[in-house]
Amino acid sequence: MPVCYNKLWKLLIDKGMSKTDLIKASKITTNAMAKLGKSEDVRVEVLVKICRTLHCTLDDIAEILPDEQTE
Numbered sequence: 001m002p003v004c005y006n007k008l009w010k011l012l013i014d015k016g017m018s019k020t021d022l023i024k025a026s027k028i029t030t031n032a033m034a035k036l037g038k039s040e041d042v043r044v045e046v047l048v049k050i051c052r053t054l055h056c057t058l059d060d061i062a063e064i065l066p067d068e069q070t071e
Helices: 006-015 018-024 030-037 044-054
Strands: none
Touching: 006 018, 006 030, 018 030, 018 044
16 A cells, blocks of 8 residues: 655645654654655654654655556
8 A cells, every 4th residue: 555755745844844853853763764755664653753743643744545556
């Protein structure tokens, strides 16, 4: 199930935060941030840390995309 984190990037822009700022504030790894940047799977723990740091919900930072149907 593909996930898109464009909402997270927009939220960071709105709050004037860089990815580095978020890494430090939420205490996530640079590896986790790299995975987010590539829209790869990350642990729910990482998403929870980000939500707590940004005072938001999962809905505010991620969007589940429909599976592409191949025929």
